[in-house]
Amino acid sequence: MIARKYGLTVSKLKALNNLSSNVLLTGQVLKVTEGEIDSTITNPETSPIKRSTDNFPDLSRANAIEVDYDVKLNSKTEPFRTSINLASKPINAVNKFGQRFTVTREFYENGQKYLELSQNGMVKGYVPASAAVKVPKNSKVIYLDAGHGGSETGAYSFGTAEKNLNLNITRRLSSDLRKQGYTVYESRTTDKAIPLNQRTIEPNRIMPDLYLSVHHNAMPNPGSARGIETLYHNSSIDEEGYMTMAHHKYTNLQAESKRLADTVQSYLIAETGAVNRGARPQNLHVTRTNDAPAILVELGFQDNYSEYKNLTSPSYQNKLIKGLLKGINAFLN
Template sequence: MTERRRRLSRRERRRRRIRRKIQTWATRVSLFVVAVLLLSLLLRGAKLVRAAFQDGEEATSEALATGNGGDYVDAGYLDGAPLIVLDAGHGGSDPGTSADGTDEKDLNLKVTELLEEELTKAGARVYLTRSDDTEVELSERAAYANELEADLFVSIHCNYLENDASIQGMECYSLASSEEGALLAQSIADAAEARERITVHDTRTENYKVLRETKMTAVLVELGYMSNAAELELLRDESYQSLLAEAIAGGIATYLAD
C-alpha cells in the first residue's frame, strides 16, 4: 500500500514536472508569437506612414506642377516633369476607321487615357486634345500643343488596310525633317517590340498635318490594323490596351532619358 502510494506520487510528481515543462514551453512559444506579431505590426505601421508621407509629397508637387492634383503612387522616373500632349485621333462625328462594330475613335481614346495614366504616374504633366467623344480639328490639336509649349506631342490612331487583311502591327510615324521625331518613333517601336504580344510593322516618315503643325517633337502611333481580325481582337482587349500604353510610355521615357 505504502509502496503503491509512493509509486503513484512519484508518477504524479513526474507528471507535474512534465506539465510544468509544457507550460513553460507554451509560455515561451506564445511570447515568441506575440513578439513576432508586434514586430510585423510595427514594420507595417512604419511602411504605411512612409507611404502616406511619400504620397502626400508627390501629390503636392504634382498639384503645383499642373494644378490638377495628381493621384499617382509610384516614384516618378521622368525627370523635370516633361509636358506631354496626347492626341486621341478622331472623335465626335468622325469615327476614324471602323471594323466589326468598333470605331477607331473609341480605341484611340481608351489607349490615350491609359497612356495618360502611365505617364502621369511616371511624373509627366499630361494634357489631352480630347478626353471625350468630341470632334476636334487637326489644326486645333496642333495649336493646343503649341500654346502649351509642350515638350512632346503623341498622336494615337489605329490603322486599316482595304485590300490586305493579313497586314498587322504597330506603326510609328514622324516628320521627315524631324530627327528627334524619328528617335522618339524608334524608341516607342523598340519598347513595343520588346513586349512579346505586340507586333511592330514599321517605323517611317509621313507628312501628317498634326506632325507638320506642331512645333515640338511629335510622333503619330498607329496602334495596329483593325482590318486584321486577330489584331482587332487584341486592340479591343483591355489587357492589350494597357500593354500598348505601357510600351508607349516606356518608349517615351527611354527617349527622354537619352
C-alpha cells in the same frame, strides 16, 4: 498695339480672328497672317509675381526683380540679345526656338517686360516676355492626342469605332504618366470632334517635350495587313503645299522626332510581339506642323480579325500602354 506691330489695321486683325470686341484676354491666340507659317502669336502670362493692383509701376532695370521659373522660347520674330543693353544688336529669337531657359530676372523697359535667361547658372541673354512660354520647372510635359472623335469615327471594324480605341489608350496612358510625375495635356478626354487644323494649335502654345498622336489602322482591302508602325515628319517627304515649316530649320526637331519614333516603336514591338512595320517619315498635319518632337502611332490593324481581338482585349491594351510608357521614359530621360 498688336495690330500696329504686325502692320495690320485693328479691323483687319479682328476680321482674321472673328473678334467682335477690342478687348483681348491674356493667353488669347491671335491670327496675324492667313498663311501657315507665323500664323499665331501668343501672349503668355509668365510672371509668378503677385500684384496688388493692375497698375503695378514699371520697374527700371536697376530695380529688376529676381525670379526663378522655366520657359521655352517660342517666338519667330522677337529679338534675342546677349547684352542687357537694349540698344545692342539682337539676333532673332527664332534661332533659339524651343530651347528651355531659367528666367532669373524680370525688368521693364519702355513699358515692355523683358526676361533675363539663364542655363546652368550662367546668364545667356535677354528677350521680351512675349518671346517665351512658361513651362513647369521640375516636370516634363507630354501632349497626348486621341485620333478622330465625335462624328469623325476613323476606321470602323466589327462594330468598333477607331476613335473609341484611341481614347481608351490615351486616357489610361495619361493616368499612368501623371502617376510618374509628368504634366500631361490631352487633345480630348471625351468623344468630341476636333478639326485637324486645330490639333497642333494648343500644343504649339504649351510647348510640350513630346507630342504623341494615337491611332488604329485599317486597309482599303480589310484584313490584308497587320502590325504596328510609328510615323514622324521629315523634310525629305515634303510636298508642295505641305512643306516643313520654315522656323523648324533652326531646331533639332526632325532628328528628335525620328529618335522618338525609333524609341517608341522598338518598345511597342518588344512589349507586344506584334509585326514590326517600322518607324518612318510620313507627311501628316499633326507631325509636320508640330513645334515639339512629334509622332503618330498606328497601334495595329483593327480590320484584321485576329489583331482586332488583341486590340480590344484589356491584357493586350496593357502591353501597348506599357510599351508607350517605356518608350516615352526612354526618350525623355
